[in-house]
Amino acid sequence: MFSVLIPANNESDQIGTCLQAILASDLVSGTDIPEIIVMANGCSDRTVAIAQEAETLAWEKGWRLTVLDLPEGNKLRALNAGDGVAQFGTRIYLDADVVVSPQVIPLLHKVLAVDAPRYASGTLVVAPCRTWISRAYRRIYLRVPFITRGVPGCGLFAVNATGRARWGAFPDIISDDTFVRLQFTPDERVAVSAPYEWPIVEGFTNLVKVRARQDRGVQEIAAKYPALLQNDDKPAFGKWRALKMAISDPVGFAVYAGVALASRRKHLQNQTWSRGR
Numbered sequence: 001m002f003s004v005l006i007p008a009n010n011e012s013d014q015i016g017t018c019l020q021a022i023l024a025s026d027l028v029s030g031t032d033i034p035e036i037i038v039m040a041n042g043c044s045d046r047t048v049a050i051a052q053e054a055e056t057l058a059w060e061k062g063w064r065l066t067v068l069d070l071p072e073g074n075k076l077r078a079l080n081a082g083d084g085v086a087q088f089g090t091r092i093y094l095d096a097d098v099v100v101s102p103q104v105i106p107l108l109h110k111v112l113a114v115d116a117p118r119y120a121s122g123t124l125v126v127a128p129c130r131t132w133i134s135r136a137y138r139r140i141y142l143r144v145p146f147i148t149r150g151v152p153g154c155g156l157f158a159v160n161a162t163g164r165a166r167w168g169a170f171p172d173i174i175s176d177d178t179f180v181r182l183q184f185t186p187d188e189r190v191a192v193s194a195p196y197e198w199p200i201v202e203g204f205t206n207l208v209k210v211r212a213r214q215d216r217g218v219q220e221i222a223a224k225y226p227a228l229l230q231n232d233d234k235p236a237f238g239k240w241r242a243l244k245m246a247i248s249d250p251v252g253f254a255v256y257a258g259v260a261l262a263s264r265r266k267h268l269q270n271q272t273w274s275r276g277r
Contacts, residue, residue, distance in 0.1 A: 001032035002109050002158075003086035004094055007078040008038055011096035012045040018096050019054045023061045025105040032088075035064040038096075039082045042073020047096075076170045083169070089161025093180070095198070098155040099127075103194035108158045111190045117163040119184040121153040122192055127199040133255055134202050140245055140256035141200065145235035151189040153177050155198035163188070173224070175217025182221065182228035204259065211263035 004022060008015050015038065022036060036058060038051040051067045058065035068081055079093070090112050092105065104122040111120050126142060129135045146152055157180055166183045170176055181189070201210050222229060246253040 001034050001088050002090035002092055002105075002112070003082075003088045004034070004036045004092045004105070005079065005082040005086060006036065006038045006094050006096050007075045007082070008040050008043065008047050008051070008096040009073050009075065009078075010043050010045045010047060012043075012047045012050055014097040015047050016050050016054070017099055018094070019051065019058075019065075021099045021101075022094075022105065023054070023058055023063060024102050025100070026102045027062060027106055033062060033064050035066065035087055037082045037086060038065070038067045039070060039078035040067060041070040041075065041078040041081075043069075076172055076176060079170045079176060089164060090158070091164055092158040093156070093176075095155040097199055099197040100156070101195050104156075104192065104196050107192035107194050111192060112158060112160040112163075114160065115162060117166060117184060117188055118160050118190060119151065119153070119163055119181065119188055120158045120190040120192060121151050121156050122194050122196040124152060124154055125195045125197045127197045129200065129202060131202045133204050134200060134207065136249075136252040136255040137207055137259060138200060139249055139252040143245060145237065145241070149235055150186065150233060151181070151191045153181050156196050157181065159184075171224075173217070174213060174220055178217055178221050179225070179228070182225075182231045185231050186233040204255075204262075207259045208262045211259050212265075215263060 006015075006018065019036065019038075027034065040048045040051060048067060048069045051065070055065045055067070066085065068078075068085070070078055070081055083091070090109065092108055094100070100122065108120050108122070112118055124147065126138050129138050141147060154177070157177055159180065163184065167179075171179070173179055201207055242253070
């Protein structure tokens, strides 16, 4: 069986939908009860209360739901707290703003039921955006090689017990998803066909902040864990691909390139960040 771990910091608007989607999964009954652990960290809203309200429904649906109310707002320490109480070796790590389709979790469970180390994710669907600038950015984002090839694991990644044994506690780093993905070779990563929905932030300023943080996260991995880079199969963007995108969608490409350029500004390198919606 498996554990679903959800770190959540002030996610009262999202956690209910996230949990409802998980509980609608097409599970095959077995002797063990799968578990969901919500690691509410540093929450000042109703995240904890809303998650706790789902405990009865979870039990009725054949799940065990545990809500950890952690005082400190720190995602990596929340992940470690969740790992510390998880009962099963197979772990599905899920952001609180992700909405899974009914087949995602059972398919992840199936592909991870092997002895060899394995990393898996679903088929990414980027949620529709409200603002025109985020819609333009989204059009190009969905066409970049990192998203169209491989198993990016944005907002959702899962590992089996053998795979999880490759690292101990999550280190205090920016990019937990990159850290985990690069623990595995490309041949050890599997994408299942079922979709899940993951949002990008709204507005130019938030897009720039997120992009800067993502870039810093990758740079940090390269500096602290250079050996992991041997598992990086991220395809190059390429000049011809960029030219084709610019011709086919000049507005989208201008926005995407503008965000990338703006994210390199020095004052963003040490800026704290929280997701903007």
